[in-house]
Amino acid sequence: SYELTQPPSVSVSPGQTARITCSGDALPKQYAYWYQQKPGQAPVLVIYKDSERPSGIPERFSGSSSGTTVTLTISGVQPEDEADYYCQSADSSGTYKVFGGGTKLTVL
Amino acid sequence: QLQLQESGPGLVKPSETLSLTCTVSGGSISSRSYYWGWIRQPPGKGLEWIGIIYYSGSTYYNPSLKSRVTISVDTSQNQFSLKLSSVTAADTAVYYCARDLARELMDVWGKGTTVTVSS
Numbered sequence: 001s002y003e004l005t006q007p008p009s010v011s012v013s014p015g016q017t018a019r020i021t022c023s024g025d026a027l028p029k030q031y032a033y034w035y036q037q038k039p040g041q042a043p044v045l046v047i048y049k050d051s052e053r054p055s056g057i058p059e060r061f062s063g064s065s066s067g068t069t070v071t072l073t074i075s076g077v078q079p080e081d082e083a084d085y086y087c088q089s090a091d092s093s094g095t096y097k098v099f100g101g102g103t104k105l106t107v108l
Numbered sequence: 109q110l111q112l113q114e115s116g117p118g119l120v121k122p123s124e125t126l127s128l129t130c131t132v133s134g135g136s137i138s139s140r141s142y143y144w145g146w147i148r149q150p151p152g153k154g155l156e157w158i159g160i161i162y163y164s165g166s167t168y169y170n171p172s173l174k175s176r177v178t179i180s181v182d183t184s185q186n187q188f189s190l191k192l193s194s195v196t197a198a199d200t201a202v203y204y205c206a207r208d209l210a211r212e213l214m215d216v217w218g219k220g221t222t223v224t225v226s227s
Binding site: 102 | 147153159170171172204212213
């Protein structure tokens with residue numbers, strides 16, 4: 001079955017830049033989406049179609065894609081950005097969705 | 109404003125069938141732009157996509173769950189439902205329903221409901 005691979009954790013100090021990667025063989029063919037999940041809450045979409053930002057999401061959130069890896073970048077990290085982040089995409093045929101294992105962002 | 113609300117038993121016995129319903133309010137489940145889906149999250153673990161349904165009844169399922177999952181839609185009630193058969197403790201999770209735009213992204217989520225599988 002298809003898998004997306006994320007680092008389990010990333011730590012940064014406030015004001016620094018956090019980068020969270022997601023790797024998968026089908027990413028050159030399928031868009032990636034990023035969700036933020038805070039404890040006890042449902043996920044919230046923060047990036048769609050690799051690099052688009054939904055309305056209401058701060059400009060410090062951005063996304064990029066290169067080959068089989070997509071990256072979520074949070075510039076000028078704020079304490080409230082501490083959360084779990086999940087990438088999501090689809091298999092090469094676009095038939096079913098897959099989530100990455102999630103990355104816990106810790107703001108030191 | 110679109111809202112989704114999951115409902116169903118919080119406790120299911122092993123080998124039985126888990127049944128959940130998602131009620132959509134503030135919009136029509138028959139909108140041609142959207143699919144409607146289920147996602148789950150075991151305690152302390154990551155998200156797992158279960159499947160989606162279109163208002164016409166077309167479905168797409170996670171291959172790893174396909175033999176046990178049925179998602180159905182009731183447009184008259186603006187609801188869609190999840191059935192997961194032959195459950196085990198591994199099916200214990202928070203179950204979320206969500207709106208799926210064009211089979212791409214999930215932009216509106218319910219708050220989630222916890223289902224525990226235990227005798």
